[in-house]
Amino acid sequence: MFTQPVLEVEKLRVSFRIQDEYYAAVDGVSLSVHPNEVLAIVGESGCGKSALALAIAGLHATGRTKIEGSAVFQGTNLLTLPTSELNDIRGKRIGMIFQDPLTALNPLMTVGRQIEESMDYHTTLSSADKRKRTLELLERVGISDPKQAYTRYPHELSGGMRQRVMIAIAIACEPQLLIADEPTTALDVTIQAQIMDLLKELQQQTSAGIMFITHNFGLVAEMADRVAVMYAGEIVELADVHTLFDQPLHPYTRSLLQSIPSLHTPKQPLHVIQGMVPPLHKQSRTGCRFQPRIRWIADAEHEEHPVLREVEPGHWVRCTCYRNFRFPHESTGGMSDGATYRV
Numbered sequence: 001m002f003t004q005p006v007l008e009v010e011k012l013r014v015s016f017r018i019q020d021e022y023y024a025a026v027d028g029v030s031l032s033v034h035p036n037e038v039l040a041i042v043g044e045s046g047c048g049k050s051a052l053a054l055a056i057a058g059l060h061a062t063g064r065t066k067i068e069g070s071a072v073f074q075g076t077n078l079l080t081l082p083t084s085e086l087n088d089i090r091g092k093r094i095g096m097i098f099q100d101p102l103t104a105l106n107p108l109m110t111v112g113r114q115i116e117e118s119m120d121y122h123t124t125l126s127s128a129d130k131r132k133r134t135l136e137l138l139e140r141v142g143i144s145d146p147k148q149a150y151t152r153y154p155h156e157l158s159g160g161m162r163q164r165v166m167i168a169i170a171i172a173c174e175p176q177l178l179i180a181d182e183p184t185t186a187l188d189v190t191i192q193a194q195i196m197d198l199l200k201e202l203q204q205q206t207s208a209g210i211m212f213i214t215h216n217f218g219l220v221a222e223m224a225d226r227v228a229v230m231y232a233g234e235i236v237e238l239a240d241v242h243t244l245f246d247q248p249l250h251p252y253t254r255s256l257l258q259s260i261p262s263l264h265t266p267k268q269p270l271h272v273i274q275g276m277v278p279p280l281h282k283q284s285r286t287g288c289r290f291q292p293r294i295r296w297i298a299d300a301e302h303e304e305h306p307v308l309r310e311v312e313p314g315h316w317v318r319c320t321c322y323r324n325f326r327f328p329h330e331s332t333g334g335m336s337d338g339a340t341y342r343v
């Protein structure tokens, strides 16, 4: 990847106040997104994926949230920008698509008007031109009767159509960066595939960089160029998509991949990752954060202060515990052990 990144995040920390203390949900994350690239962020629920996306988009409620580090978009640090300047960028040069279009769309405004609204703010187009562009956008996102959809309210559309409307709003001003947080989770599988195809197609037309948050590895394989795996607020592995699937190293990445059913090895029981991502106030802030979930590994395999290291060009892994990592079934020769191991 030789182009300048469209987004460069450095040591981003997002902390939430719980009672009187701040706890980091995103803890020193650095990453970049290039034009034409899809960077997928994966990890279990509660790893900090949405907190990361919301921080970049400047959408965390102030007061109970502390944000440190930087998120530089085309030379401008979004995190220190006054809201008025951020508003000039958001919706124009940065588009956002979130999981639930019903909460993101205004229930009292027609779909057409909502798409036009983003142009009211960011363009000087006449009313007639905005309407024309809105109809074009509705067609572009695959809505078969744009004129009819234009006059509809969000609740009158299906989930898939609402998500397409969100995408139309997000791309109305041809953004250079799209942040898509679980954009298809609420949709059924065929619609999911259509929406993902649509995003890819739009990306080819605009060369936008996409930050794509998901816990669906199937979509990662289909969409992503590079993948960042997050665990408990930290990136534990970062690699191009082929390397990540073919040579995953970090025990967490390997556990996530082992828990996906495979057609090729149907007889192997799935690996169950025991335990869960701890709530923020219970997360250990020292040592390897994944250690409590792979207790069968000797303590000495972990680093005291794990860092993300480039083990091959472009392939980054945190902690040394990956080096001799085996699932329990791999050391005992039987699969059932690994599938049912309890910590």
Ligand SMILES: Nc1ncnc2c1ncn2[C@@H]1O[C@H](COP(=O)(O)OP(=O)(O)OP(=O)(O)O)[C@@H](O)[C@H]1O
Residues within 6 Å of the ligand: 016, 017, 018, 025, 043, 044, 045, 046, 047, 048, 049, 050, 051, 052, 215, 278, 279, 280
């Ligand atoms: N406003 C908030 N106040 C306090 N804690 C929060 C807040 N928002 C998120 N958290 C906590 O921060 C952690 C990370 O949450 P986040 O929503 O970023 O996870 P996620 O990886 O996006 O999960 P999911 O896939 O379920 O959306 C969780 O422990 C969550 O409970």
